[in-house]
Amino acid sequence: MGKVVVLDHPLIKHKLTFIRDKNTGAKEFRELVKEISMLMAYEVTRDFTLEEIEIETPICKTKSQIISGKKLGLVPVLRAGLGMVDGMLNILPAAKVGHIGLYRDPKTFKPVEYFCKLPQDIGERDLIVLDPMLATGGSATAAIGFLKKRGAQNIKLVNIIAAPEGIEKVKSTYPDVDIYVASIDEKLNEHAYIVPGLGDAGDRLFGTK
Secondary structure: OOOEEEOOOHHHHHHHHHHHOOOOOHHHHHHHHHHHHHHHHHHHOOOOOEEEEEEEOOOOEEEEEEEOOOOEEEEEEEOOOHHHHHHHHHHOOOOEEOEEEEEEOOOOOOEEEEEEEOOOOHHHOEEEEEOOEEOOOHHHHHHHHHHHHOOOOEEEEEEEEEOHHHHHHHHHHOOOOEEEEEEEOOEEOOOOOEEOOOOOHHHHHHOOO
């Protein structure tokens, strides 16, 4: 069964306060999302396996540990997920980056894929899906479903802020997926915005509102 991990480090909580603040401008908002994503990368990679190798320090030979053959892929959900990529890459520079673009059909209200570009060896990689907000869970479950149809085996979902409804949607649809969040907020409002949330992450990242 997948787990839900809430990252409550003081640095993350501090930075969350400022991305929630409506007076935070786009430049600072982007920088904070990048910093929070970088901090979250530490916990997301905590279960990576290690192997022992022998190296030589300036003093002597010694045995030390390295990450054991992990092939990683970061998959931001367009467009807001783009804001989390650079922070993750600061910690995981060897990861390849794919992209999934989704929109909601105005008649069916179901997510529709409009863009998908992924590493060719997706089935061999541990994938980290990035999206700052997990609201209804519709986009997240759609993105995970598209990845699984293309052969993905190991998927983690990383969100900065989540609503209980979104977490439940992902858990019930894909119980094998681990979810990492910086905060679980109170609820969704009648417009499917997270309360208290931070508004529309994409608009605030790119200054489009």
